[in-house]
Amino acid sequence: MVKVEIVEEKDQQYAAGTSPYASDDESRTSSSVSVDSIDSDTGDESFYDRVAALVDIVPPTTRHKIATRLSSTGSVIKRGGKLVGNLVWVVTTSALLIGLPLALVLEDEAKIVAQEKEMLAQQQGAQMMSGGSMYPAPPGSADQNRPQGVVPPGF
Structure with missing residues (x-):
């Protein structure tokens, strides 16, 4: 059960009517006095402060949670992020140390093969121009003693 008591003001300052909770007849009827007395200057307050x-x-x-x-x-x-960064570092370094030299070697090999094909084509063209026929000479003919062109291994 709730017990209600009336508490008398003991301080003389508030007893003289300066209490913010004092009920004058003027303050009861005039609400503009209480609104005007409130400092509504929020211009100094930032969004972070709010x-x-x-x-x-x-x-x-x-x-805390x-x-x-x-x-x-x-x-x-x-x-x-650190794990992904380390993984990217390993992949990039491996590609540079293994992939780049491999790509350069393959490119050089392709150039060499192209040069060999070109040389072979030039030799075949030279043989045709020198009076030989497209067919090999029969055994025992004079063309058999003629030196043959050098063909690189693998062709």
């Missing part, structure tokens, strides 16, 4: 003031609304246990989760999420993201 958001920081909202901290008191959230209970401390909830704030939120801070812990944000901290753990940040550390997971940091570790993941």
Whole structure:
């Protein structure tokens, strides 16, 4: 059960009618006096100050849980970023140390093969121009003693 008591003001300052809770006839009828007396200058207050003031609304246990989760999420993201960075470093370095020399060697080999084909074509063209027929000479003919062109191995 609730017990209601009337508390008398003990301080003389408030007893003289200067209490903010005093009920004058004038303050009861005039609401503009109380509104005008409030300092409504919020020009100095920034957005950050307003958001920081909202901290008191959230209970401390909830704030702690939120801070812990944000901290753990940040550390997971940091570790993941470091892992991805290391992986990219390994792949890039491996590609430069293995892939680039391999590509250069393959390109050189392709150039050599193209040069050999060109030389072979030139030799075949020279043989046709020198009076030989497209068919090989029969055995025992005079063309058999003529030196043959050098053909690189593998052709």
